[in-house]
Amino acid sequence: xxxxxxxxxxxxxxxxxxxxxxxxxxxxxxxxxxxxxxxxxxxxxxxxxxxxxxxxxxxxxxxxxxxxxxxxxxxxxxxxxxxxxxxxxxxxxxxxxxxxxxxxxxxxxxxxxxxxxxxxxxxxxxxxxxxxxxxxxxxxxxxxxxxxxxxxxxxxxxxxxxxxxxxxxxxxxxxxxxxxxxxxxxxxxxxxxxxxxxxxxxxxxxxxxxxxxxxxxxxxxxx
Numbered sequence: 001x002x003x004x005x006x007x008x009x010x011x012x013x014x015x016x017x018x019x020x021x022x023x024x025x026x027x028x029x030x031x032x033x034x035x036x037x038x039x040x041x042x043x044x045x046x047x048x049x050x051x052x053x054x055x056x057x058x059x060x061x062x063x064x065x066x067x068x069x070x071x072x073x074x075x076x077x078x079x080x081x082x083x084x085x086x087x088x089x090x091x092x093x094x095x096x097x098x099x100x101x102x103x104x105x106x107x108x109x110x111x112x113x114x115x116x117x118x119x120x121x122x123x124x125x126x127x128x129x130x131x132x133x134x135x136x137x138x139x140x141x142x143x144x145x146x147x148x149x150x151x152x153x154x155x156x157x158x159x160x161x162x163x164x165x166x167x168x169x170x171x172x173x174x175x176x177x178x179x180x181x182x183x184x185x186x187x188x189x190x191x192x193x194x195x196x197x198x199x200x201x202x203x204x205x206x207x208x209x210x211x212x213x214x215x216x217x218x219x220x221x222x223x
Contacts, residue, residue, distance in 0.1 A: 073087070077137045079100070079137055084099065093113075095167070096110065097109075108143070112164065117162040121155070132152050132164065
């Protein structure tokens with residue numbers, strides 16, 4: 001009987017030990033599953049983090065640019081193998097200066113306009129100056145045609161003051177030296193008239209030239 005009791009006790013202890021071992025195994029698997037889930041979640045978060053964007057390339061724009069000062073616009077363009085730059089300054093009345101260089105030659109001029117005369121200028125000033133820059137490039141006789149206006153397409157119905165017109169300075173009138181000499185020569189010196197009158201009074205017609213010459217030697221001729 002003692003042997004049977006001992007065997008039963010040993011079996012009971014073995015069963016309990018087996019149950020405990022199985023419980024420990026299940027707990028260990030649960031921990032591993034939770035740890036793997038956390039690692040996968042971290043991996044997804046790392047993969048979903050935004051990558052720094054590569055710096056975008058900067059394009060050079062030759063269109064109108066606003067300077068640091070208020071009411072100053074400028075740009076550049078090429079025309080007939082000439083490199084041209086323009087600068088517009090002002091508040092109500094704008095003066096647009098153009099300078100072009102081609103090899104050893106260069107020329108410049110000024111255009112004048114009132115952009116505020118265009119109703120759309122207040123809300124679309126950048127578009128206005130872009131169109132002015134294009135119109136400058138399309139001019140057939142840049143800086144030489146006073147009748148051609150540098151127009152902005154958005155201001156077609158605006159008065160002519162809204163478009164740039166060549167500023168032609170009044171040319172100075174140069175007197176003709178030949179005409180001056182003829183005018184001066186046409187006026188006779190009063191002393192010469194007196195000599196001719198004396199020669200006519202005191203000398204005969206045949207001696208008048210000799211008398212005139214004699215009077216000219218005696219008197220001083222200031223004119």
